[in-house]
Amino acid sequence: PYFDRQWALKKIEASDAWNIETGDPSVIIAVIDTGIDYTHPDISDNVWINNGEDINHNGRFDNWPFWLNGDIDWRDNDGNGFVDDVIGFNFVSSSPTFIITLPNNAPKDDNGHGTHCAGIASAATDNGIGIAGVSWNCKIMAVKGFDSTGKGVVADLAECIVYAADNNADIISMSWGRYSSSQLEKDALDYAYSKGVILIAAAGNEDIWSKFYPAAYENVIAVAASDESDCRVLLSNWGSNFGSWIDVAAPGTNILSLRAKGTDMYGDGAHIVDKYYYIASGSSMACPHVAGLAALILSKAQRDGLNLKPIEVKTILCSSTDEITSTVYTGVGRINAYKALQKITSVVASLDPLPDEKEEVQGEIKIKGIAEGKNFQQYIVEYGKGIYPTKWTKITESDNPKKGVLALWNTVNLNDGAYTIRLKVKANGNSYEDRVILVVDNKNNTFYVDVNGKKGCRCIQTAVNDAGNGDSIYVYKGTYYENLYIYRSINLSGEDRNNTIVDGNLKPHVVKIYEGSKVKLNGFKIVNSYYSNIWLGYSSLITISNNIIYSSKNSSGILLGRSSNNNISNNIISNNANNGIILLDRSSNNIISANIISNNAGNGILLGIIPTSPYNIISNNIISSNGESGILLLYPSGNRIFGNTIFLNSHSGIHLEGGVSPREPTEIFDNNISHNYYGIYAKSPGYIIYHNNFVNNKENAYAVWPLAMDNRWDDGSMGNYWSDYEERYPNAKENNGVWSIPYRIPGKIIRERDRYPLVKPWKG
Ligand SMILES: [Ca+2]
Ligand SMILES: [Ca+2]
Ligand SMILES: [Ca+2]
Ligand SMILES: [Ca+2]
CATH class of the missing domain: 3.40.50.200 (Peptidase S8/S53 domain)
Structure with a gap:
């Protein structure tokens, strides 16, 4: 029915x-x-049914005791080592x-x-x-x-x-x-x-x-x-x-x-x-x-x-x-x-695994496998370009069954790229097959992608499949509806970041770099993921620069998980449904600099969540008009946050959250923080905050009792500039560029104070 x-x-x-x-x-x-x-x-x-355990012999499993005429007697009746295994x-x-x-x-x-x-x-x-x-x-x-x-x-x-x-x-x-x-x-x-x-x-x-x-x-x-x-x-x-x-x-x-x-x-x-x-x-x-x-x-x-x-x-x-x-x-x-x-017979067409697409092959390759069977007629080994070829070229054929080396394939004069090897066995009047795919990489070269297919292949992923380590891909202007998977060290550039568009069509990610290294990605507009537009997982030495990263439906512009030593710079990251950039799960030693991060519904940058993301540098970004804070820091250790211009964010310019002392302090200095609700909202201990200008935020600072404690608000002789200082301390005197009365951070915690508030805004 x-x-x-x-x-x-x-x-x-x-x-x-x-x-x-x-x-x-x-x-x-x-x-x-x-x-x-x-x-x-x-x-x-x-x-x-395990007949030996079906002790009432009705061909069914009766899961109740034998005294009620069931099959359960707590004995291994068939002696296979398992008690009452009537059906498993x-x-x-x-x-x-x-x-x-x-x-x-x-x-x-x-x-x-x-x-x-x-x-x-x-x-x-x-x-x-x-x-x-x-x-x-x-x-x-x-x-x-x-x-x-x-x-x-x-x-x-x-x-x-x-x-x-x-x-x-x-x-x-x-x-x-x-x-x-x-x-x-x-x-x-x-x-x-x-x-x-x-x-x-x-x-x-x-x-x-x-x-x-x-x-x-x-x-x-x-x-x-x-x-x-x-x-x-x-x-x-x-x-x-x-x-x-x-x-x-x-x-x-x-x-x-x-x-x-x-x-x-x-x-x-x-x-x-x-x-x-x-x-x-x-x-x-x-x-x-x-x-x-x-x-x-x-x-x-x-x-x-x-x-x-x-x-x-x-x-x-x-x-x-x-x-x-x-x-x-x-x-x-x-x-x-x-x-x-319709093909049932005793035939084997089987290729041994070759280096998979994460590795590469060069020169002459031994293709091993088994080609044999009842009423064997012939085997053919052939190759085709790409992962689902439409054209095949014969490497060898034989009328004799064989086990071991079926063919030798010399790749030296081929174009670099992904290939499929197919073994065809003819037997009993039918054809049988097995396939392996691999990547030939004899030289460093550039692959071209063009939406019209005139100057190169039409699909970026095809070029990514073809590219070996060290190869480049150049993508001409156009809109490409793709979800890219990058796993080798390639250099991927778009012709013009406003008009070379990769649109994820609301599928999970637009660009996924998983277990990748030394990938360069620049010159693209990357839009419309369902989750994050760019996702880096377990990846390192990735450079993401000069892209526009726009409109992820449910998550962040860029998400880093377990990814370290990457460089994210000079991108525009805006209008994402969650954070602009989020670093999670021990993502460390990344450099995030000179990006414009604005109009994201969540935070501009979020460093977060246990286990923490330590030793990152966040510098010289413009972070504005985000729906939550400019930068939200959750339990970070040893990060350096400097030279950023942070304004018009709905919650705070910088938001410190999470009540645990970091192993090493995170330093926040040389930032210009203005026109946010809070300039800095401190709800955790152990930061060093100095040489920042807090100007015309609704509240320039706020320390939340009892979590904010032991933060240092100066470098030993100089603190921060607070635009509301003079109205709060009208009797203060100037003393070598700093005011004579410390600036107490608003909130219930008396010890949180800037001992050396600056008279004039700090200029780097
Ligand atoms: Ca039974
Ligand atoms: Ca048994
Ligand atoms: Ca039994
Ligand atoms: Ca190559």
């Missing part, structure tokens, strides 16, 4: 595929996740409890994620109710490695993998991961792989190039998320990860599947459909589509008398895709079930 709402199944041509194969109950998909609601009417018939097992390390209870290891889904994924792969289908799974009859083994909050630890997950492999799972579906690899987890996966288990995992949703594990291990099929138009998912608030390590894409937006009883993954009630169903998005949902298809492939192969190895299943999956649209690599294409089921 819901089939019309399952766009993903139509996209992968599931109906035609089901005319060939609907899945055999002997094929088992282990879903390692938050468990499964095995009572859900749309999956209960497809839940794997709960590996979540249970927290110690003082109430002694008998263990119940049922992998119940208390989160909803696992049931949703299981339904996508193999909901009971054609039973007159609910949704269709990719496979109709294959069994789901419920292996719980994540708790109700979605947290899981590697040790538990490794146990989950080994359990699935030891209990005859054919496929393991893993809709989860993290950005670090683990030897323990890899060993578990290698063990499963050696037993012939097909391993499939989600690529992650952070819209970045970084490897996400377990998807990124070599023996695991990495699945990115695509949308209804067969584009890599890039929405306002998330995007599928990408990169040469991705194998295939599969549908991953607005996927209708099962809702585990009592759960609401997004917690907003809005994604629940008719009580038993749920709409969710992410590469988590893409992954079980591939797992379900792998189950169909195995089922059909079984009927054909074939026992396929994981690498053969992967070959079929990757050789039957439809084209995907993406400016960054998102796998060979989007899976197609119907095409896959």
